[in-house]
Amino acid sequence: MIAFVTRRLAQALLIALGVVTLTFILLHAAPGDPFAAAAESPYLSPQAIEQARRNYGLDRPLWVQYLRYVGNLARGDMGVSFSLHRPVSEALLDALPNTLLLAAAALILDFGLGITVGTLQGMRAGTRLDRTLSIVTLALFSTPVFWLGLMLLLVFSQTLGLFPVGGVTDPVLYPSLSPLGKLLDRLWHLCLPAWTLGLVGAAGTARYQRAAILEVVRQDFIRAARARGLSERAVAMRHALRNALLPTITLFGLTFPVLLSGAVLVETVFSWPGMGKLTVDAVLRRDYPLVLGATVLAALMVVLGNLLADLAYRVADPRTREER
Amino acid sequence: MNRLRALLIAGSGALIWIRWQRIWDLLQAGDFSDRMAALAALAAPLVFALGRLPDRWKRARLDASAWVVLAILAAALLAPVLAPYDPTAQLDLANRRLLPPSPAHPLGTDLFSRDLLSRLLYGARLSLWIACFSVAIAVVVGTGVGLAAGYLGGTADALIMRLVDTALAIPRIFLLLVVLTLWEQGGIMTMVLVLGLTSWFGTSRLVRAEVLSLKQRDFVTAARALGIAPIAILLKHILPNALAPVIVTATLGVGQIVLTEAALSYLGVGVPPPHPSWGSMIADAQPFLPTHPWMAIVPGLALAGTVVAFSFFGESLQAKLDPRRR
Amino acid sequence: MNPLLSVRELTVGFETPKGPVRVVDGVSLELAEGETLGLVGESGSGKSTLALSLGRLLDEPPAFIDPGSRIEYAGVNLLALDPERLRTYRGKAIAWIFQDPASSLDPVIKVGHQIAEAVCAHSDVGRKAAWNRAVELLALVGLNDPRDAAHCYPHQLSGGMRQRVAIAAALAGEPKLLVADEPTTALDVTLQAQILALLGDLRERLGMALLLITHDLGVVADIADRVAVMYAGRLVEEGGKEQVLKQPAHPYTEALLRATPRLHRTGPRLPAIPGAAPDPTSWPSGCRFHPRCRYAWDRCSSEEPSQLSGETGRWVRCWLATEPQRRRG
Numbered sequence: 018m019i020a021f022v023t024r025r026l027a028q029a030l031l032i033a034l035g036v037v038t039l040t041f042i043l044l045h046a047a048p049g050d051p052f053a054a055a056a057e058s059p060y061l062s063p064q065a066i067e068q069a070r071r072n073y074g075l076d077r078p079l080w081v082q083y084l085r086y087v088g089n090l091a092r093g094d095m096g097v098s099f100s101l102h103r104p105v106s107e108a109l110l111d112a113l114p115n116t117l118l119l120a121a122a123a124l125i126l127d128f129g130l131g132i133t134v135g136t137l138q139g140m141r142a143g144t145r146l147d148r149t150l151s152i153v154t155l156a157l158f159s160t161p162v163f164w165l166g167l168m169l170l171l172v173f174s175q176t177l178g179l180f181p182v183g184g185v186t187d188p189v190l191y192p193s194l195s196p197l198g199k200l201l202d203r204l205w206h207l208c209l210p211a212w213t214l215g216l217v218g219a220a221g222t223a224r225y226q227r228a229a230i231l232e233v234v235r236q237d238f239i240r241a242a243r244a245r246g247l248s249e250r251a252v253a254m255r256h257a258l259r260n261a262l263l264p265t266i267t268l269f270g271l272t273f274p275v276l277l278s279g280a281v282l283v284e285t286v287f288s289w290p291g292m293g294k295l296t297v298d299a300v301l302r303r304d305y306p307l308v309l310g311a312t313v314l315a316a317l318m319v320v321l322g323n324l325l326a327d328l329a330y331r332v333a334d335p336r337t338r339e340e341r
Numbered sequence: 342m343n344r345l346r347a348l349l350i351a352g353s354g355a356l357i358w359i360r361w362q363r364i365w366d367l368l369q370a371g372d373f374s375d376r377m378a379a380l381a382a383l384a385a386p387l388v389f390a391l392g393r394l395p396d397r398w399k400r401a402r403l404d405a406s407a408w409v410v411l412a413i414l415a416a417a418l419l420a421p422v423l424a425p426y427d428p429t430a431q432l433d434l435a436n437r438r439l440l441p442p443s444p445a446h447p448l449g450t451d452l453f454s455r456d457l458l459s460r461l462l463y464g465a466r467l468s469l470w471i472a473c474f475s476v477a478i479a480v481v482v483g484t485g486v487g488l489a490a491g492y493l494g495g496t497a498d499a500l501i502m503r504l505v506d507t508a509l510a511i512p513r514i515f516l517l518l519v520v521l522t523l524w525e526q527g528g529i530m531t532m533v534l535v536l537g538l539t540s541w542f543g544t545s546r547l548v549r550a551e552v553l554s555l556k557q558r559d560f561v562t563a564a565r566a567l568g569i570a571p572i573a574i575l576l577k578h579i580l581p582n583a584l585a586p587v588i589v590t591a592t593l594g595v596g597q598i599v600l601t602e603a604a605l606s607y608l609g610v611g612v613p614p615p616h617p618s619w620g621s622m623i624a625d626a627q628p629f630l631p632t633h634p635w636m637a638i639v640p641g642l643a644l645a646g647t648v649v650a651f652s653f654f655g656e657s658l659q660a661k662l663d664p665r666r667r
Numbered sequence: 668m669n670p671l672l673s674v675r676e677l678t679v680g681f682e683t684p685k686g687p688v689r690v691v692d693g694v695s696l697e698l699a700e701g702e703t704l705g706l707v708g709e710s711g712s713g714k715s716t717l718a719l720s721l722g723r724l725l726d727e728p729p730a731f732i733d734p735g736s737r738i739e740y741a742g743v744n745l746l747a748l749d750p751e752r753l754r755t756y757r758g759k760a761i762a763w764i765f766q767d768p769a770s771s772l773d774p775v776i777k778v779g780h781q782i783a784e785a786v787c788a789h790s791d792v793g794r795k796a797a798w799n800r801a802v803e804l805l806a807l808v809g810l811n812d813p814r815d816a817a818h819c820y821p822h823q824l825s826g827g828m829r830q831r832v833a834i835a836a837a838l839a840g841e842p843k844l845l846v847a848d849e850p851t852t853a854l855d856v857t858l859q860a861q862i863l864a865l866l867g868d869l870r871e872r873l874g875m876a877l878l879l880i881t882h883d884l885g886v887v888a889d890i891a892d893r894v895a896v897m898y899a900g901r902l903v904e905e906g907g908k909e910q911v912l913k914q915p916a917h918p919y920t921e922a923l924l925r926a927t928p929r930l931h932r933t934g935p936r937l938p939a940i941p942g943a944a945p946d947p948t949s950w951p952s953g954c955r956f957h958p959r960c961r962y963a964w965d966r967c968s969s970e971e972p973s974q975l976s977g978e979t980g981r982w983v984r985c986w987l988a989t990e991p992q993r994r995r996g
Binding site: 236237238240241242243244245246247248249251255256259260263333334335336 | 719722724750751754755756757758759762763765767770771772773774775776781784785788789820822833836837839840
């Protein structure tokens with residue numbers, strides 16, 4: 018197990034280094050001087066651009082630049098944002114909790130709903146319920162997440178008035194609320210964005226879980242469990258679900274990047290001040306250090322998510338638990 | 342089948358009858374794609390009347406999703422003939438802004454008094470054009486890289502696959518945002534190139550896995566034993582066998598890229614204005630959501646419908662081409 | 668006395684794209700309490716389908732059981748029961764063990780829990796009591812350290828141990844009838860003998876009836892009381908073990924016996940049965956064995972013989988019984 022963790026950790030570090038290298042290559046392979054193009058931006062003073070040039074050491078040989086870039090990142094230094102005039106790492110750390118909150122809520126909905134629906138479908142494969150749900154999940158899976166967000170906004174906040182239109186808290190009332198009120202206000206604002214992101218994810222998870230259940234119920238031990246007189250419920254919950262959840266753990270690693278991509282769009286729809294919105298604003302202002310920093314951070318989160326999913330799978334499956 | 346054919350002939354004939362003036366104009370003064378659209382419209386009834394489905398198609402029995410995909414492709418191709426107005430023309434900024442649906446403007450007009458139905462149709466053309474070309478790039482690059490990695494094996498394989506792992510670790514939108522920011526937001530060709538060059542990772546993995554499993558099979562071993570050159574084995578024996586899953590992923594890929602392009606256009610970094618794109622139409626509609634909800638609903642439905650159609654089509658293709666996987 | 672299990676005109680098939688295929692076709696058999704019946708046949712003869720259909724363990728659809736069939740356990744027609752009532756018969760009245768011990772155990776649950784779970788399904792006992800019972804059962808099937816074994820996952824046990832665990836799980840409901848479908852086929856020769864000895868021993872000690880399904884006449888010779896032979900979805904011969912093995916009445920049984928290796932006997936190469944097992948989508952006309960039968964004559968391909976009985980419990984489905992002189996010719 019320890020050997021596995023070490024090996025997997027080394028692999029994750031390698032991929033992280035790869036991501037950093039890739040962004041470096043992208044930056045330098047860009048046609049023309051990105052900083053010259055940035056100079057036309059009304060948001061930037063010539064001094065800021067000059068500082069960025071020095072920051073990236075653009076006058077040095079390429080390999081020196083690369084080492085400096087990697088070294089700075091390793092120390093958490095991502096340069097200074099052009100548009101915000103503050104360190105990129107600070108700006109990202111400010112936005113990160115909002116994104117993590119959104120992602121966590123969406124993840125719970127995604128897996129909670131997806132596993133329930135997928136298991137139900139898998140145990141009743143071929144029935145009308147299964148076919149209907151299959152169409153619903155495929156439709157949801159194909160729905161653009163930002164449009165779904167707008168539609169939920171249209172129905173639940175603009176027509177029914179049940180939820181706020183955007184933001185993390187109520188800008189007027191929030192400061193005067195009690196601690197419990199503050200919490201409720203935050204949750205109330207979280208609802209629509211989290212459901213938007215969670216629903217689309219749940220559709221994918223349900224399709225995956227359905228396939229996993231179908232794979233398991235074909236196996237002999239399910240028939241053997243029935244032959245021992247176990248109830249359908251026990252067969253489904255204890256045997257089919259438990260075995261089908263194993264591959265779904267690895268799905269967690271695959272879901273994470275999709276979720277982060279979705280968060281970029283959902284945050285824009287709901288003016289949710291997270292990493293995604295920060296990045297989009299930075300793109301529109303040609304704020305390279307911020308865009309690169311956000312990308313590196315997002316990729317690192319994905320690498321970490323994959324690592325955790327792999328380790329969780331390792332622990333959850335008794336067949337691999339005590340190997341090596 | 343015959344009723345359907347009669348319907349198709351009548352429909353395409355009626356289209357020529359109603360829009361013959363427009364077709365004539367397009368033939369005389371349109372650009373290349375306009376002329377192609379006009380010719381297609383003129384040829385359609387003839388094709389339906391004289392042409393016969395090849396027997397193989399009949400046996401494959403096109404299901405509903407295939408018909409929807411064909412209809413979407415036809416609408417996109419014929420956009421110049423079907424659309425009542427120029428999608429970028431600001432018709433009357435003073436009097437015809439933000440009109441609700443009416444006979445003159447079936448879907449209303451936008452803030453710049455542009456006809457929304459025309460924008461929707463041209464948007465389909467643009468989206469699918471971008472998607473098809475990007476997928477073509479992705480398939481060519483992905484297949485090439487996958488074949489190379491799978492066939493070479495060893496260090497080359499390990500290196501290529503680590504690169505793919507790395508690229509896959511960066512969430513798609515972030516990768517696209519970085520590239521699009523750095524590559525100065527250019528024209529539509531830039532979009533195609535960027536989308537294509539960031540979409541081949543999955544395909545390359547798939548092809549590599551297929552090559553690795555095919556390499557073990559008897560017929561490849563036999564070919565090698567007969568002294569056939571590796572490159573010939575690769576192209577003649579392995580590539581055709583790896584093609585089925587690639588076709589399926591390509592079909593699903595069209596839907597995915599339509600979605601991605603729409604997302605980028607929604608964020609304002611995709612198709613540059615004033616070109617019509619479903620994503621930017623939704624973004625433009627967002628401020629008017631409470632009063633003009635149809636402006637956002639319609640392009641979204643078109644978008645979702647297109648992606649669903651391609652997903653279903655891809656799944657049914659998969660069922661037909663590869664009975665092992667369901 | 669009523670038999671423990673009585674199967675009447677059982678017909679089981681599968682819906683396929685080419686139409687329904689009848690894999691078990693009008694099979695009738697009986698089993699008394701404590702009796703051991705060996706059901707013998709090649710793979711593809713329908714014997715596993717028969718075994719599963721006794722508890723409606725096939726997925727319906729694609730499988731179907733003809734409505735004219737009856738499966739009576741102690742006088743109750745199992746085919747008429749609703750799913751919940753039927754469940755109470757599975758494991759408690761009839762229990763099953765399957766060919767591959769590795770795949771009949773859930774890979775991610777400790778074997779003790781799997782047995783305890785089966786105990787709980789049939790009696791109202793607490794978790795602790797069920798666990799203790801599981802350990803007892805593991806001891807009963809001859810595991811050396813039942814306490815430790817209960818804490819193991821299936822992959823931590825050897826093939827023979829896994830089959831013992833599968834047997835223990837089947838015994839959890841204290842069944843009156845154990846259906847063993849090729850219980851030793853997946854095991855190597857020394858283990859086969861051990862598991863067979865265990866089954867024989869358990870049958871004696873617990874007074875269970877045993878329906879032993881196998882393609883191996885040698886296995887039947889060891890522990891069966893009576894033998895039924897199945898070919899192409901039909902029973903072709905039935906009788907006491909001695910009768911069937913010493914004086915096979917059906918040419919198919921005869922051919923099977925010739926193809927069975929015996930210890931301590933040297934001789935010419937074992938003759939294989941010529942031809943292949945027939946395709947269930949189109950059974951041969953007349954007697955289903957006639958294309959492979961060395962005695963077949965024209966009547967055999969046009970008319971199917973009915974069950975021709977000699978003494979009670981001894982019959983054969985073959986025209987030879989009416990014209991015995993042809994056997995020499």
